Amino acid sequence: MTASSYATEFEVAAMELLDAQMARGPIREQREKAGWSESLWAAFVDAGWLDVMLPDDLGGLGLGIREISGIFTAAGKQLVPGPLFDNAVAVPLVVSGATRTEHLRALVAGRKRISLADGAASSQPAESRPRIADGRLFGSVDLVRCGGGTVEHLLVVVEHPEPTLVMASTATAGLTSRHRRSFDPAAECAQVVFDGAEFEPLFENRSGEPERAASRITQLRDAARLLYAHEAAGTARHLLDSAVSYAKEREQFGRPIGAFQAVAHLLATLATRQLTLEAACEQGLDLWDGDPVRRGVAAATAKAIAADVGRSVGEGALQVHGGIAFTHEFPLHRWHLHALSLQGLYGDQRVLAAELGHLLLHEGLEP
Known part of the structure; x- marks a missing residue:
């Protein structure tokens, strides 16, 4: 099975798990009222989400960013609460790269959050x-x-x-x-x-360790940008799919609103932007195991596009739904708020554009 197939399989499995969990009234209510559910988090742990990138010697699968990316896309589609990146990605990256991990390994073994x-x-x-x-x-x-x-x-x-x-x-x-x-x-x-x-x-207090630690921190931040971009892509995909479905069902003047040119053009624009984001995420995965500088550029590019697309697709989806979308009882606004929250994590489009421009102009990096 290829890495791409793994990502698809993980996304499908994650969506199946989330669909089953969100069908449970208490979990759905906990998430909506408190933004958290211990039962839902326990289901993630039992499903092995935190083991995907863990090294083999800790009982993990020893897989990488591409393989786990599908879980983050699913998380965005379903508004998964909690520190998923922290435990499923950051901890395994540090465990596999640091030199003094006894305490961290003990926490992982004890399933501590x-x-x-x-x-x-x-x-x-x-x-x-x-x-x-x-x-x-x-x-x-x-x-x-x-x-x-x-x-x-x-x-x-x-x-x-x-x-x-x-x-x-x-x-x-x-x-x-x-x-x-x-x-x-x-x-x-x-x-x-x-x-x-x-x-x-x-990390040990010896020669060369600061450089090793700095490299691990850079890798961790690149991973955050790329996987939060995947999460934003999942959130935007849910918003777009909801808007398309609504445009097919909602009728005005005797026909679906999707038949009106203005609505159709808006949906086409949103779909184009969504596909651009998904392509940027895929490129980030393709470049992950190559040159660290290009890895960082690809991750920053995906996150910059995600910051812009997440917001615009959310606004467009709300516009398609009309006034009902702005009521507190209508759930779609929750995905829009999540997209806005992801926008600034590890840099929004303005911060990242400046960073990428610096690399192009001052570091000799080719576009």
């Missing part, structure tokens, strides 16, 4: 991000995506004085977690402040 704390996720100013001084953690991360408003263990990206990754428990002294209100129906968020907190290092 972990949240990624990376100031770059919200384009937070570098001077306020986590740093190490006198063997302790200081600084803050303004946006940590978590489940149920509770963060128990953190995988922290540190950039000063040297780039590294560390583990920290929110129970430790000097660490404060504050719940943040989120308009995203599929995300509970927190702000985490470090004021002399203890931590567990994941």
Whole structure:
């Protein structure tokens, strides 16, 4: 079976699981009211979603980004809540690349939920991000995506004085977690402040380790951009499919509204933009295992397109549905809000356009 087939199989299996879980009233209500469901998260764990990229020696499948991408597309279609990227991707990437992972491996074996704390996720100013001084953690991360408003263990990206990754428990002294209100129906968020907190290092203190850690951080952020682009593509696909279905069913002046030229042109434009996003996501997967610079460019390009397309397809889908789409009771707005939330993660289209322009103009990278 090819990697592409794996991605398709994972997406199909994930959609089947989610369809079955969302048919359960209590889970659906928990997700809609609280943006979180422990039962739903347990179903993800039981289905092996967190094992896809785990190394073989930890009982995982040892697969890669392409294979797991289908799960993120399905997650976008169904508004899956919780720190899926953190546990299914970030943790396996770090476990396979760091040199001191005993504590992290123990958490994985115990199925402990972990949240990624990376100031770059919200384009937070570098001077306020986590740093190490006198063997302790200081600084803050303004946006940590978590489940149920509770963060128990953190995988922290540190950039000063040297780039590294560390583990920290929110129970430790000097660490404060504050719940943040989120308009995203599929995300509970927190702000985490470090004021002399203890931590567990994941890289040895020896020559060459900062460069190795920096490479792992770059890879992690590239993966975040590419897979959040896939999630945005899934969300936009649901919005587009809902708009098309509604245009076929809703009648005005004795015929479906999709028969009117203005609506048909709008849907065609949305479909074209959606296909562009899906093509950019596929290109990102094709370039993932090649040159790291081109991998990063492809991931940033996919995320930039996702930021723009997710918003525009959401707005277009709401427009097709008319006034009913703007009522709180109508569920479609939840997907639109999720698309807006994904827009800024690891850079929106403006931030990423500037970054890509810098690479083209100053780093000698060819288009």
